[in-house]
Amino acid sequence: MTDPESFATVRFSTADLPENMRVATWREHYGHTVLRAEIEPPDDASLDATVTSRALPGLQLVSGRFTAARIVRTREMIADGNDDLSLLVNQTGSVVVSARGREVTLRENDAVLISSGEAVVFDRRSFGESIAIRIPYSMLSSVVVDVDDAIMHHIPRDTAALKLLTSYSNTLLDDDLAVETPALRHHVATHVRDLAALALGATREAEGVARSRGMGAARLRAAKTYIIENINRRDISIGSVAAYLGVTPRYLQRLFESDGTTFSAFLLGRRLASAHRMLSEPRSVQRQVSAIAYDAGFGDLSYFNRCFRRIYGATPMDIREAAAIARE
Numbered sequence: 001m002t003d004p005e006s007f008a009t010v011r012f013s014t015a016d017l018p019e020n021m022r023v024a025t026w027r028e029h030y031g032h033t034v035l036r037a038e039i040e041p042p043d044d045a046s047l048d049a050t051v052t053s054r055a056l057p058g059l060q061l062v063s064g065r066f067t068a069a070r071i072v073r074t075r076e077m078i079a080d081g082n083d084d085l086s087l088l089v090n091q092t093g094s095v096v097v098s099a100r101g102r103e104v105t106l107r108e109n110d111a112v113l114i115s116s117g118e119a120v121v122f123d124r125r126s127f128g129e130s131i132a133i134r135i136p137y138s139m140l141s142s143v144v145v146d147v148d149d150a151i152m153h154h155i156p157r158d159t160a161a162l163k164l165l166t167s168y169s170n171t172l173l174d175d176d177l178a179v180e181t182p183a184l185r186h187h188v189a190t191h192v193r194d195l196a197a198l199a200l201g202a203t204r205e206a207e208g209v210a211r212s213r214g215m216g217a218a219r220l221r222a223a224k225t226y227i228i229e230n231i232n233r234r235d236i237s238i239g240s241v242a243a244y245l246g247v248t249p250r251y252l253q254r255l256f257e258s259d260g261t262t263f264s265a266f267l268l269g270r271r272l273a274s275a276h277r278m279l280s281e282p283r284s285v286q287r288q289v290s291a292i293a294y295d296a297g298f299g300d301l302s303y304f305n306r307c308f309r310r311i312y313g314a315t316p317m318d319i320r321e322a323a324a325i326a327r328e
Contacts, residue, residue, distance in 0.1 A: 009173075013050040022047045036077045036116075040070040048127070052173050056189040060134040063173050071122040083117040083137040085147065087155075087196050089166050093128020097121070102152045106130075109157035109166065113150050113200060131169055133196055143197040143206035150200045160246075161198035164218040168195060171221055191217040219245055220255040227267055231274050234299045238263045271296045272311055275304070279319040289316045 014022040026039055026049060041047040048067040053060060088097065090106035097104045097112050098121040104112045114120050115137075141147045155162055169192060194214020197206050223241050230236055241263070242249045256263045275296035278284055284292065290301050293316070298304040308316050 009052065009054045011050070011052045014047055015050065019046050022049075036080060036082070037071050037073040037120075038077075040072065041067065054173055056172075056192070057186050058136055058139055059189040059192055061169050061173055061192075062132045062134065063129070063170070064131075065127075065129045066124055067127050068125050070124075073116070073118075073120045075119050078117055078119060081117075083115065084134050085137055085140050085151070086114050086116065087133045087135075087165075087199065088112055088114060088122075089131045089133070089162070089169075091129040091131060091166070093124060093126050095128065095130065096123040096125075097152070098123070100152050104152060104154050106154075107157070109163070111155040111157075111159075111162055111166075111199070112152060113147075113155070115151050118151075131166065131173075133165065133169055133192060135193055135196060139193060140196065140200070143193070143202055143210070144200045145203050147200065155199060159199055161195050161215065164215060164222065165192065165195035165199055167222050167225075168192060168218040171225060188217070190214065216255055216258070219247065219252075220259060223252060223255065224266065228270055231270055231297050232295055234294075234297050236267065236297065267297075268307060269311075271298060272308055275308065275316065276312060276319060279316055280323050282323050284320050285324040289320065292316070 014026060017025055023039070023041060026047060039047070046067070047069065049064065049069075051062060051064045053062040088095075088106070089111040090108065092108055094108075095106045097106060097114065099114060099118050106112060116134075117137075137147070144150060157163070172188060172192075191214040194206075194210035195218055197203075198210050198215065202210055222245060226241055226244055227236065238249045238252055242252045245252065253263055256266060275292055275298070278287075278292045278295065279289070293301055293304040296304075305316065312319070
């Protein structure tokens with residue numbers, strides 16, 4: 001996982017297997033090979049598990065959806081010498097994590113740090129989802145105040161850095177094109193580690209760097225995601241997005257400027273791209289261009305037409321007619 005050139009997304013689902021092979025295949029593929037843990041599903045229920053993992057330099061993200069099950073990293077399994085640390089975030093349902101003679105109950109969006117070098121039990125009693133951010137011990141110990149003491153301490157859901165870390169990590173797992181160059185992979189892996197350090201208690205020196213680097217990157221990503229998900233809202237503004245993120249409009253504008261753009265330019269570009277995509281669909285021949293413009297968040301049709309032509313070198317009608325021809 002620490003190979004700087006490593007980058008892979010792997011998805012595994014027991015739903016793709018015959019029911020009588022699910023537990024055995026899980027134990028062999030993920031239990032013994034990837035997670036190095038035993039799984040004990042309830043006797044009265046079949047195992048239903050879907051896992052997505054992504055490797056980045058010095059980092060591994062693992063997202064899972066499971067039925068009720070008990071997952072155990074036994075003393076025999078910790079003999080592999082792996083001392084990576086994992087920040088486990090429970091996203092839905094509840095999980096009881098046991099290690100070091102302690103029990104920590106994780107409700108939705110709570111987290112706990114665990115060590116791969118120690119025996120751990122995860123007891124999920126109903127269907128739920130979680131994400132694990134796995135980082136080498138040497139990388140976290142240099143930026144977290146007493147990282148050994150942080151292990152098995154409950155991290156509440158309202159921790160600002162934890163919320164950003166969870167959102168950022170989920171985005172990286174969902175978007176295969178988010179980190180397509182080696183340099184970018186290093187950057188995003190660093191941002192994730194920055195946020196993990198802040199959630200766990202960064203040293204004074206690391207905190208200043210992490211807040212300007214990792215937290216800024218995560219907030220910018222969250223802002224862009226929010227804009228894309230709400231692109232059809234004509235009332236979206238830098239003020240409304242800043243309020244959603246809990247930051248000032250000026251701070252948010254500086255984040256976009258650090259990315260080589262502005263809030264207005266990004267919003268306009270995404271709206272035009274949304275309109276172009278809708279116009280390119282064969283079914284768009286049945287819709288008015290004005291309706292498509294409004295669905296993309298534009299309130300002024302003349303402004304939409306001018307911007308569209310400037311960016312795409314064609315009118316919205318041209319794009320729609322080309323889609324109609326392709327349909328024939």
